[in-house]
Amino acid sequence: MKTAYVFPGQGAQFVGMGKELYESSPKAKELFEKANEILGFRITDLMFNGTEEDLRQTKVTQPAVFLHSVILALTSDDSGKPDMTAGHSLGEFSALVVAGALSFEDGLKLVYKRALAMQKACEVKPSGMAAILALPDEKVEEICASVDEVVVPANYNCPGQIVISGSLEGIEKACELLKQAGAKRALPLKVGGAFHSPLMEPARQELAEAIESTSFSKPACPVYQNVSTIGETDPKVIKANLIAQLTAPVKWTQSVRNMIADGATHFVEFGPGNVLQGLISKIDSNVSVSGKQ
Template sequence: MKAFVFPGQGAQFVGMGKDMYDSNPEAKAMFEKANEILGFRITDLMFEGTDEDLKQTKVTQPAIFLHSTILAKVMGDKFAPEMVAGHSLGEFSALVAAGALSFKLVSKRAMAMQKACELEPSTMAAIIGLDDEKVEEVCNKIDEIVVPANYNTVGQLVISGSVAGIDQAIEQLKELGAKRAMKLPVGGAFHSPLMEPARVELEKAINETNIENPVCPVYQNVTAAGERDPKAIKENLKKQLTAPVKWTQTVKNMIADGASSFTEVGPGKALQGMVKKVDRKMPVESATAE
């Protein structure tokens, strides 16, 4: 079975999507429609902006989402998924590509998270080379908000929380033997309790959003399980902003359910590497040369 996976925040780069815009009239029309919906020319920031421009959550998320979903569209018959999943923001791209969701909810998610990021200094850090259990133990002992956020792959767990809490965790995890413990270039503590204001705001938008039956199972971050029921999809989306991304578990479940190959649809190549670390023999590829 063909599995298609969609990247999340951090996959952005200046120039992303310009080749599609320049070479494909259908892609150009979709990019221009997005500019109209957003009320600003996000394509200018994607194609010619700075790294700092693209790091703003309100820009990053719709930019990655647009790249991913437009790429899926212009792939045509090559995009014939039998199962899909997305990492964090990528879950929304997967839902749209599977015909279950529309674009506007992603814009609302990005703005809600941007506002939450501005309420309190917060960040995330990647921890490499320790068992998940050891990382979890350290997070639980720190007297600040620090939680496991992204179970990316075997031996790689991203933590999320207050700046002070992340600093303490990095120091302690290095002492325990982490190969790397480094802050990530993100604007806030995603998938942590600090996203609660955004979760409340997004929940209202989700309740007002119609979700259709997807064309194939969508493996969701909160449960790591394939889902086709619109009601269940909605409930899982409501929890996504403050719950951890169970990506390692997702990939394992997709393989157990019959995935025979993975294609990353969107900017970057991060998810391909994560899949390979779960199963080195699994065929993985990118839908784009970028």
């Protein structure tokens, strides 16, 4: 029986996130204040009292979700440590910090760098993402490959739920074809750009430099990365996978299945929302899931 800690990505944010944690834990308050100092602005003001519009900006969303998740896990009174960790997209940085592969400070700096680089890449070409429901993965892959614009599977969330990513024209064409093929829904998402697609290449290059110059340690437990889907402990491999992640799909379904195959029986989601708990239950209803916010 093993416990896995999992961490959400962008989209889980909400106004007031982390406020209760800040007010109830001196250690949490200290870490939040350290984050304000590192970032050079009071992100806590935006998290606790900002508007939904404030929190939707990628440069705010990513560090906000990261901070809520990581500080929650680091100050948790859960006895014992996780046997493995994983995070969905941005959440992978949280998973690496909690597993001890990255320091809190370096994790936050990389997340902020990633957010700024992605924001910049989004401004180069109008792009987006769409959720596709109730079609086999292979069918979605086949249809995306048939479109002559940039459009690729970006998030394998759970069986029957894939998110595609690409240019606005590519998304529009693919959604039409996917509906014709029997998709229950092909729904464009309110996101700033084509995350986890070739259109993120400028951001990948920018982030690669920052990751290469950051010190990574061997984590205390395996981290199941989005790109490889298996438990990684080698800092060199972890770095390479983290760099590849921006333009590669998030293979969440495959990662969770591998964690279960390696003995995970209980998953705890740390951070805003409960999206991952729902996805894990759909991937395998025999495991237990819980969450901390």
